[in-house]
Amino acid sequence: QTPNPDAKPLVRQRCLVVSVAVMLRRNVELRHAVELLRKELVASAVERLRLALKQSEDAGGGSLVQLPWRALCRPKEPQLPLWCGVYCQPDESHEAAWERLGQLLGLPAGAFDEAPEHLDERGRLSQEHEGTYGLPPLEEEE
Numbered sequence: 007q008t009p010n011p012d013a014k015p016l017v018r019q020r021c022l023v024v025s026v027a028v029m030l031r032r033n034v035e036l037r038h039a040v041e042l043l044r045k046e047l048v049a050s051a052v053e054r055l056r057l058a059l060k061q062s063e064d065a066g067g068g069s070l071v072q073l074p075w076r077a078l079c080r081p082k083e084p085q086l087p088l089w090c091g092v093y094c095q096p097d098e099s100h101e102a103a104w105e106r107l108g109q110l111l112g113l114p115a116g117a118f119d120e121a122p123e124h125l126d127e128r129g130r131l132s133q134e135h136e137g138t139y140g141l142p143p144l145e146e147e148e
Contacts, residue, residue, distance in 0.1 A: 050076070057093055072096045075128045077103030078121040081113060089121065100128070 058073045074093040077100050081088070090111070092103045104115040123129060 054093065061095060075131055077128065078125050079104060079107065079118040080121070081111070082117055082119055089125070090118075094128075 054073045058071045061074075062071045072095065074095050076091045077094050078089045078091045079100070080090070090107050092106050094100075094103050100120055101115065104118045107113070107118060108115045120126070
């Protein structure tokens with residue numbers, strides 16, 4: 007049962023949430039690794055929903071709530087498998103993520119490599135939910 011102390015109407019939102027957890031020690035028991043991944047998954051879903059609700063309220067509070075996707079990219083210079091992630095709205099591109107991460111890390115936007123296909127959350131969402139993620143269709147002028 008979902009906690010609902012204020013008896014507000016509930017909304018079900020189907021979504022795909024990708025979660026990543028890094029295990030630095032090889033001797034971690036599987037149950038601890040699974041628990042860490044579960045916590046990260048919940049934290050990611052909560053943050054996405056919080057951002058989507060805020061965006062919906064800022065846009066006038068309509069019934070459409072679009073969950074953000076996470077852009078993963080890697081700085082080109084250190085040849086480490088270190089991936090940085092930032093949440094983007096459905097109408098934003100990878101370039102917006104590179105710009106924000108560049109500002110945060112003090113790097114130019116061109117200093118990042120895009121995630122490979124298996125880590126490309128937006129690509130997966132675009133394929134599996136065609137028309138949901140991406141720029142809205144252009145309206146034709148008469």
